[in-house]
Amino acid sequence: MRIGFIGLGNMGGPMAANLVKAGHHITAFDMMKGAIEKAAAQGAHAAATATDAARDAEVVITMLPAGVHVRQVYLGDGGLLRAAKPGTLLIDSSTIDVATARDVQTAAKSAHLDFLDAPVSGGVGGASAGTLTFMVGGEDAAFARAKPILEKMGKNIFHAGGAGNGQAAKICNNMLLAISMIGTCEAFVLAEKLGLDHQTLFNISSTASGQCWSLTTYCPVPGPVPASPANRNYQAGFTASMMLKDLKLAQGAAHAVGAATPLGAEAAALYSLLESSGAGGRDFSAIIQMLRGKLGD
Helix, strand or coil, X not given: CEEEEEXXXXXXXXXXXXXXXXXXXXXXXXXXXXXXXXXXXXXXXXXXXXXXXXXXXXXXXXXCCCHHHHHHHHHCCCCHHHHCCCXXXXXXXXXXXXXHHHHHHHHXXXXXXXXXXXXXXXXXXXXXXXXXXXXXXXXXXXXXXXXXXXXXXXXXXEEEECCCHHHHHHHHHHHHHHHHHHHHHHHHHHHHHHCCCXXXXXXXXCCCCCCCHHHHCCCCCCCCCCCCHHHHCCCCCCEHHHXXXXXXXXXXXXXXXXXXXXXXHHHHHHHHHHHHHHHCCCEXXXXXXXXXXXXXX
């Protein structure tokens, strides 16, 4: 299948590479020349512009930093909605605000194009391994077209409902993740002060009512879960700045619909403090260091 791929950063680059490995003809574009060159070295065909990547494609996938970029790429002068031929399937895997996803879907439908919002979870490791989770919003027929393609980049593909629901699922999930990570970190910091060692707390809580993903898969202290970033001085799998971005999206959505999210608001405030301390590039589990007062360690 002829696929245009726009946005070849830490996530988009390996996603495009997996589509090449699956035998698809990938025409790729990024604002960074080095990213295009890397994609070309992995078998993709370089495009001079985003519209060039989309012009002859049957499917176009975008992975962009924020909603403003998605609006510009799809809806701006010379954007993808004008470049793509009727019937093209458009898949946006950026994590953005729900309103932008729904606006682009409405405009795409008017242009006789199928559009899905399909943000991902799984980080750079999941993108490289092809084990991402996709949360997809859009019409049933478009989802059915997209699923075989998404399965080449991910392990879990969920249809969350109509336009924007993929973004809704992503920001709700990550708000929950941030809250649970902060709670897990607070429990370990309290245990340290009380003289309870890390492994003992892990052994108990991982089999008791405190069990959660932040504890058993991504434990924020070294030792109990060898693969967690805590064992690499919090080298990022998912940065604190990216978590803050998602929390801000969740708060914006909550304010728009009048939803009460006091813990989500507090999580956003704490991650804002973590980022302002200069630790935005560290893993989001490094918030335990802020709670300890040891961010410089």
